[in-house]
Amino acid sequence: MKDLKCDTCGNLTYALCDGYAIGDTLLEGILFEIRLTNHGNVLASVQEKDLPYFRSQRIDRAQWEKDMAEHASVTDTLTCPMCEADIDGPGAGESPSLGNA
Numbered sequence: 001m002k003d004l005k006c007d008t009c010g011n012l013t014y015a016l017c018d019g020y021a022i023g024d025t026l027l028e029g030i031l032f033e034i035r036l037t038n039h040g041n042v043l044a045s046v047q048e049k050d051l052p053y054f055r056s057q058r059i060d061r062a063q064w065e066k067d068m069a070e071h072a073s074v075t076d077t078l079t080c081p082m083c084e085a086d087i088d089g090p091g092a093g094e095s096p097s098l099g100n101a
């Protein structure tokens, strides 16, 4: 598992992914925070500011966070939260290598 890194901003604690990728127009414009754990797992969480939307629409946030984590674990493009540039996602580049330094 590679780190989340932006060419401009350096290492990132998290990246962003638009909910449109998993929820179409229901989640369009909702940015999920994507984090990589030390164990190589991918976590996705809704940002604080979007919580009222999920509540008001009665959307199952936990389920979508799970779906987004699965999507983000294979996507090759995520978004830098600082400069909004495209950055490599976990699925970018060559096939996974166990020899990661």
Ligand SMILES: [Zn+2]
Pocket: 006, 007, 008, 009, 010, 080, 081, 082, 083, 084, 085
């Ligand atoms: Zn950046």
